[in-house]
Amino acid sequence: MFFKQHLLYFVLAYVFLGLLVLTHIVVPKVRAQTVNNLSSETASYQGLQADEFMKTWLILGPIPVFDGEPNPQDQETQKKAFATDFLTKHGGEKGIQPKPGLTHRAGEKEYQWLLVHSKSDIVDLVEIYGKKEFVVAYAWAEIDMPEAKAALLGVGSDDGVKVWLNGELVHENWIGRPVQKDDDLVPANLKKGKNQLLLKVQNQQLDWGFACRVLGSEALEGKLISAAGRGSLDDLELLLSRGVNVNAKNKYGVTALHSAKMGGYEDTVKFLLSKGADPNVEMPSEEQLIEAIFKEVIKGASPGAAVLVAQNGNILFKTGYGYANLEHHVPITPETKFRIGSITKQFTAAAILQLQEQDKLSVNDKLSKFIPDYPRGDEVTIHHLLTHTSGIHSYTSKPDFLKTVTVEVKPEELIESFKNDKFDFNPGEKWLYNNSGYFLLGYIIEKVSGESYADYLKKHLFEPLSMNDTGVHHWSAILEHEAAGYSYENGKFQKALNWDMSRAGGAGALYSTVDDLYRWNEAVFNGKVLSESSLKAAFTPVTLNDGSKANALGDGGYGYGWMFSEIRGLKEIAHGGGLNGFSTYLTRYPEQNFTVVVLTNCLPPPPDPGSLNAQDIAQIYLWKQMKSRESFATNTAVESSVYDAYVGRYGYPQGAILMVTKEGDRLFAQLTGQPKFEIFPRSETEFFWKVVDAQITFVKNENGEVTHAIHRQGGQEFEAPKLKEEVPANVDPAVYDAYVGQYDYGQFGIATVTKEGDHLFAQLAGQPRFEIFPRSETEFFLKVVEAQVTFVKNDEGKVVKAILHQGSVEIEGTKIK
Structure with a gap:
């Protein structure tokens, strides 16, 4: 997600079974299992155990959202389906009383209520129905309560969800998201006797499922502490109104008041104190708080992380969690070596600046000085390469990059593969993160120094700083204590795509440890690597040709291999790294002489139970020095x-x-x-x-x-x-017929143009389908991104290509079908 900068966030995938259709009745195959406190004949619970997920349901589906071909951009039809009562013939959503085997007609098909016993906490609808997109399912259960209870349900869904209790709509959330347990807090006033609970879960694309339980005291207390740490006054009001103990501690000794204080939410602190929070409860130590973060995220036999925290030259915390190698049960320790990805850019930039100090090059030198035949090489400088402002297209953004990433390559061969690509923009005009630039810098280091990239770094950086556990990764080297990279896919950990790091070069080929990266930060910020003038240049945010500050990574800045931001008033200088199987982050708060290193060996990781966020760790130690921030409370007075x-x-x-x-x-x-x-x-x-x-x-x-x-x-x-909202031109939809077909964009893949009714759509392979709107009979624009498409005809009036314009980039696609 765009908003989750520097977090490890997760993609959930499911294994699914096929769909069995008998005549017009949809009857999926599912596995059954025995479940306590319910009738085996229907989804009827005798009371509910707090914190136990409801795994047995009567389920109906999958009811399609669209009559014909789905259109992901057609939000109106999707929301109409979300609002539609598909159960009107059998009592409606407010009064349905289903039984196993009962059939129900929706549209032209009949669907059968099926008794489902899920083996996991999450009811996986893909496993039941197969992979279905833009569909609706209903899930019903009956709960016989011995006494009335004012409960809170924890509901997670993929995607949108509605909840009815005893015929009353108590919750709805139109959203696109993976299933995360307890994402939504749903007030549920369960009466004595029988209660009917109905969920409507509407899928958009990919995975599909839900999870539901009555939250017990421990879960509710955890929610309270989490809400306080987010400054969510709305959630705090709800939880406290349901009797949650304001002074509850989690198993690490953290209270809601502690969480609000560290988060800097002063008005949340005042609110909690007004509700009886005890200010005298001692806050756990920083070490205990870090343990709480990592032990909540890394559990059981899973990949993990190494972490180091230091200040003023002293290591405050250092340890490892999880496994470096799952197959051989090798634990992660501070000595574990990880591939660090783009943190490598700091070392590449430092090497370039060292060579400048030796008068062997200048950051103002043109690329053509080192690669004479590089297209537009006279316009690109080393400064442009260092600051991601060259306009050269990043080779890692090419659609076919991952197809070759496991194969060793020589620097000249890789450069040849991208040097003739069109520029994304003119040098110095914009900022766009670019691995091609840093790969070229690694090559320039070799040409200027006369040494290999690996040898130069070893001789001039690693050995002088006693970084004995850092180097350029090569497939032939057997490294002691090396972490294997994993990815979480299809519900399990598996070995990640194994890059040959020659493909990363100066952009990301290094491996290291938390100790060595700590040594690196100490050396850099104490003037042991670069001169004062070089360091000043490296730490100066780049400006563009028009004199404006580059809008790098949001509103942060980028210098030479370091990025800059401000975290609650404190300056941060950092860089992260990520490649299949590894996610890394190295940060420095220069005014506090404070360093955090987090190295992990799983990307993508499993569904998000939390995050391994270096900024959260910094907050644990520095919160008293950080600025306070406003809490979040919905202003119901706003019209x-x-x-x-x-x-x-x-x-x-x-x-x-x-x-x-x-x-x-x-x-x-x-x-x-x-x-x-x-x-x-x-x-x-x-x-x-x-x-x-x-x-x-x-x-x-x-x-x-x-x-x-x-x-x-x-x-x-x-x-x-x-x-500015552009109004589509009034064009006869019959014109669109000539544009329908496939267009070959070479390295970017095949784009398919389709017509549905009076609308035209375009879809690049592996990407969502978007509607394109006419500006004229041949020019079209997109609303979801700043881009345009121009269709070109030959002298005979036949469409021969489509040109995609995005920013200063133009890419031609030849019509092939």
Whole structure:
């Protein structure tokens, strides 16, 4: 997710079974199992055990959302299905009383209520029905309560969910997300006797499922502590109203008041104190708090992490969690070696600056000096390469990159594979993260020094700093204590795609340990690696040709191999790294002489039970020095009529667009390629997300017109201009017929153009399908991203190609079908 910077966040995949269709009745295959406290004949529970997930349900589905071919961009049809009662013939969503085997007609098909006993806490609808997209399922259960109970349900869903209790709609959340247990807190006033619980779960794409349970005291107390750490006053009000103990401790000794204090939410602290929070409860030590983070995320036989924390030259905390090798049960220790990915860029930049200090090159030298035949090499300088402003297309962004990443390559061969690619923009005009630039820098180091990249770093950086456990990774070397890389896919850990690190070069080929990276930070920030002038240059945020500060990584800055941000008022200088199987982060708070190193060996990791966030670790030690921040409480006095002015598109970094829409009395925001989330009013102009610590403020000019939005997250902020809404031209849809077909964009893959009714759609292989809108009979534009498509005809009037324009980039696709 765009908003989760520096977090390890997760993709959940499922194994699914096939669909069996008998005549027109949908009857899936499922596995059954015995479950306590319920009738084996139906989904009927005799009371509910707190914290036990409801695994037995009567389920009906999969009911399609679309009559024909699904259109992911057609939100109106999807929301219409979410609002539609598909059960009207049998009592409706408010009164349905299903039985196993009961059939129900929806549209042209009949569906059968099926008794399902899930073997896991998450009811996996893909396992039941097979992979189905844009479909609806209902899940029903009856709960016979010996006494009335005011409970809170923990509900997770993929994707949107509605919940009815005894015919009353008690919860709805139109959202796109993976299943995370207890994502939603749902008040449930269970009466004495029989209670009917109905869930409606609507899938968009990919995985599909849900989880539901009555939360017990321990889970509720954990929710309270978590809500306090997020400054979520809405959730705190709800939890405390249900009798949760305001002074409850988790198993690590943390209270809600501790969590709010560390998070810097002063008004949350005041609120908790007003509710009886005890200020005299001793806060756990920093070491205990870090243990709490890692032990909650890394559990059982799983890959893990090594972490180191230091300040003023002293190591405060250092340990390992999980396994470096699952197959051989080798634990991770501080001595474990990890591939560090793009943290390598710091070393590449330092080597370049060392060579400049030796008068062997200048950051103002042109690329053509080192590679004379490089296209536009006279326009690109080493400075451009160091700062990601060259405009050279990043080779790791090419669609076929991962197809060859396991094969060793010589630097000249890899450079040859991308040097003729079109530039993304003119050098110095924009900022765009670029691995090609740093691969070229690694090659330049070799040409100028006369040594291999590996030998140069070893001789001039690693050996002088006693970094004995750091080097350029090579497949032939047998490294002691090396971590294997894993990915979490299809519900299990498996070996990750194993890069041949010759493909990463100066952009990311190094391995290291937490101790060595600590030594590196100490040396860099104490002037033992670079001169004062070189260090100043490295730590200066790049500016563009027009004199503006580059909008790097949100509103952060980027220098020579280091990126800069401000975390709750404290300056941070850092870099992260990521490749299949490894995610890493090295940070320094220079004014506090504070270092955090986190190295992990799983990417993508399992579904998110938390995060291994170096900034969270820094907060544990530095929270007293950090700025406070406002808590989040929905201002119910704000009239929804003010939302109308905010509806529209806002330009976010890297060409992304934030779509703001109003649905009834609610406001939603959706970033390109991400789910849609509701945003909640703090005031008439300030809104916040509940799914992540992020806020947006809408800004008006003197005429009352919204001109831009200010996005704030993680101590950073940037302006997002409100984009002018372009009205599609009035073009005869019959014109679209000539454009239907497939277009070959070479390294970027095949794009398919389709027509549905009076609408035209385009889809690049492996990406979502988007509607394109006419600007003229041959020119079209997208609304979800700043891009245009131009169809080109030959002299005979036949369409021969389509040109994609995005920013300053133009890519031609030849029509092949």
